[in-house]
Amino acid sequence: MSIISKDISRAIELLKANKVVAIPTETVYGLAGNIYSKEAINSIFTTKKRPFFNPLIVHIPSASDLENIASYVPEKAKLLAKAFWPGSLTMVLKKQTTIPDLITAGKDTVAVRVPNHSLTLKLLDKLPFPLAAPSANPFGSISPTKPEHVENYFKNEIEMVLDGGACTNGIESTIVGFENDEPIIYRLGALALEDIEAVVGKVIIKNKKEQSPDAPGMLERHYAPTTRTYLTSNVVEEIKKHSGKRIGLLIFKDGFKDANVTTQIILSSTGNMTEAASKLYDAMHELDRENLDVIIAERFPDIELGKSINDRLQRATFSS
Numbered sequence: 001m002s003i004i005s006k007d008i009s010r011a012i013e014l015l016k017a018n019k020v021v022a023i024p025t026e027t028v029y030g031l032a033g034n035i036y037s038k039e040a041i042n043s044i045f046t047t048k049k050r051p052f053f054n055p056l057i058v059h060i061p062s063a064s065d066l067e068n069i070a071s072y073v074p075e076k077a078k079l080l081a082k083a084f085w086p087g088s089l090t091m092v093l094k095k096q097t098t099i100p101d102l103i104t105a106g107k108d109t110v111a112v113r114v115p116n117h118s119l120t121l122k123l124l125d126k127l128p129f130p131l132a133a134p135s136a137n138p139f140g141s142i143s144p145t146k147p148e149h150v151e152n153y154f155k156n157e158i159e160m161v162l163d164g165g166a167c168t169n170g171i172e173s174t175i176v177g178f179e180n181d182e183p184i185i186y187r188l189g190a191l192a193l194e195d196i197e198a199v200v201g202k203v204i205i206k207n208k209k210e211q212s213p214d215a216p217g218m219l220e221r222h223y224a225p226t227t228r229t230y231l232t233s234n235v236v237e238e239i240k241k242h243s244g245k246r247i248g249l250l251i252f253k254d255g256f257k258d259a260n261v262t263t264q265i266i267l268s269s270t271g272n273m274t275e276a277a278s279k280l281y282d283a284m285h286e287l288d289r290e291n292l293d294v295i296i297a298e299r300f301p302d303i304e305l306g307k308s309i310n311d312r313l314q315r316a317t318f319s320s
């Protein structure tokens with residue numbers, strides 16, 4: 001029997017009983033549990049096989065709940081919350097003492113966001129506690145953007161995926177931290193850098209492992225298909241290098257006619273980067289199922305969501 005269900009009352013029951021439930025958000029599906037339940041949080045980590053030093057994101061129903069989570073909110077964080085919540089912005093802030101160490105991996109900061117998905121907002125509204133939720137994939141693999149992706153990963157480990165359809169944004173939230181009250185990007189994501197800068201001015205990006213060693217979303221290889229994947233600006237050249245192999249192409253907008261290509265997925269035939277982001281992981285899941293020898297992914301223009309997409313593609317590839 002499928003674990004995918006639209007029954008929100010059952011999700012509430014399970015979560016109140018310290019169980020883990022996969023929930024939809026506008027970015028990716030999350031593996032959710034009560035932030036105050038040791039049992040729930042431990043089972044999130046073990047289900048994902050995630051190391052305990054990786055902190056989790058806390059999901060709250062509205063910005064007005066932020067005071068229960070963060071002990072201090074810089075002015076620019078307030079502006080960002082006002083502009084983008086509910087939405088694909090996660091902020092790392094000084095934590096309230098009531099936030100368990102298990103959530104924050106012992107750090108004195110906590111990551112928090114208000115997701116923009118009506119079903120999950122309803123769920124959060126009805127629960128007497130916030131939900132911790134990392135992406136609902138085994139550590140290191142491609143994040144899920146459809147309920148079926150989660151079911152394929154975890155049908156034997158969890159009891160329910162709350163069905164909220166396909167994720168509209170399709171890549172993880174953008175993570176912003178603060179140093180001396182100034183915003184720093186720790187992870188590029190579904191909210192474009194340019195949109196953030198329009199509200200708070202120029203921001204610094206520190207999304208490399210060496211710049212932010214304790215943010216594991218920053219691992220160099222992450223979000224990765226099991227099929228060997230190459231990222232290139234010159235698809236024609238890359239195809240030549242792999243001739244004779246079963247090649248899968250992941251391309252932005254213009255299809256290729258090439259006898260060497262077994263399968264190709266065009267992410268947005270109209271060249272719309274929002275559409276491309278929303279389809280990216282599903283396309284990676286799909287290509288990964290096709291027993292290809294290699295996947296060749298086309299590099300995106302390095303602006304707006306293209307920057308975030310390139311970041312994920314980079315982490316999906318083996319590069320020398």
Ligand code: TXA
Pocket residue numbers: 025027028029030031054055056057090092104107109110111115133134135136171172173174175186187214215216217218
């Ligand atoms: O879109 C998203 O953000 C999804 C949905 C489900 O909300 N969640 C998600 O969670 O991507 P996860 O656990 O896969 O990624 C969370 C990232 C990790 O890279 C973690 O290191 C970072 O957030 N993080 C969490 N708390 C942090 C903290 N206190 N300081 C720095 N980084 C933190």
Ligand code: MG
Pocket residue numbers: 134135143217
């Ligand atoms: Mg993740």
